[in-house]
Amino acid sequence: MSLLFxxxxxxxxxxxxxxxxxxxxxxxxTQPGDVANDLMATYYAQRASAGLIISEGTQISELGKGYAWTPGIYTGAQVKGWKKVTDAVHKAGGVMFAQLWHVGRVSHESNTGGRQPVSSSALQAEGVKVFIDENNSPGFVQSSVPRALSKEEIKAxxxxxxxAAQCAKDAGFDGIELHGANGYLINQFLDSQANNRTDEYGGSLENRLRFLKEVVSAVSTVFDSRAVGIRLAPLTTLNGAVDENPEQTYVEAVRALNELEAGYVHIAEADWDDxxxxxxxxxxxxxxAFDGxxxxxxKYTRDRAERALEEGWADMIGFGRPFVSNPDLPARLQQGIALAEHDPDTLFGGAEKGYTDYPVAS
Structure with missing residues (x-):
């Protein structure tokens, strides 16, 4: 008996x-303004057969933006744009959460209105490049040296x-996911080698968890905590975030999220070669440590997913890039239909090509 379906x-x-x-x-x-649009509504609605859709990262402020052409979720125009998306997904029978994103130091002044990026600490993500808009083409540049947030700025x-959570609710999302993975701002507070603060937000594990817990508590005043998920990446070293004792750090983080009655924890496993x-x-x-x-x-296949569910340490499985080129992915997995390959040249930026023009299986 398959559990995946x-x-x-x-x-x-x-x-x-x-x-x-x-x-x-x-x-x-859509530019200017980082506004979700009709094309995005079509893209997500095509994939509404997923049990759960989590939106692409949506920056919570101008200073939270790290890459060219990514959508925001903090202005009225952005709310209206995302409402088109959630309406289309709901009409197609789907459930959709918004991923709230602040990149912290993984940015460049070209993407933040000329302002210096911020982080837990004034530590540059060395060797980490971000893409900026160079005359409507992506240009890759070294991420900027950030400045450390003051305690007053952390509260802000x-x-x-x-x-942003309120904006997501106004836009019709069914819940939200906080991006706490891949070296972005929440991760920059969590991981020991990205945080050299000496106040109550740094040093001990208890202190490094404080920012995450405060954010979860804040968004849970908008959505019920059971409609709040958190993405974590315990073993990835993406964007330069490294922890000296990831098992201790992340089991304790999950235990804290359990106490806050979060709805889910989304673990991004390291998936590159070696x-x-x-x-x-x-x-x-x-x-x-977690009841939710x-x-x-x-890089899960159907077989790997089934084993994870059977062993009980997973309740749901995310399939990333297979969804890019297989809008009907659940049906293909269930029926054993071969998966189409995506075009890597059309992943970021552009229009319909490589986005909404992938066919369903006949």
């Missing part, structure tokens, strides 16, 4: 299967998260 409950919604379309940056928002950023493998014992420790839904993503 069983329903599951999340935040008062019955999800039709255990397949998640995870957040994937596609950089096709927490409020930006709360405001990436460190996340031990099953680590996954089982996370399972023991656990989502895992990272």
């Amino acid at each position: 069983n329903s599951i409950s999340l935040a008062g919604k019955t999800l039709k299967n255990r397949i998640v379309m995870p957040p994937m940056t596609r950089s096709r928002s 950023v927490v409020e930006e998260y709360r405001h 990436a460190p493998e996340m031990a099953v014992s680590f996954k089982q420790a996370i399972r023991e 839904i656990l989502i895992y993503a990272g």
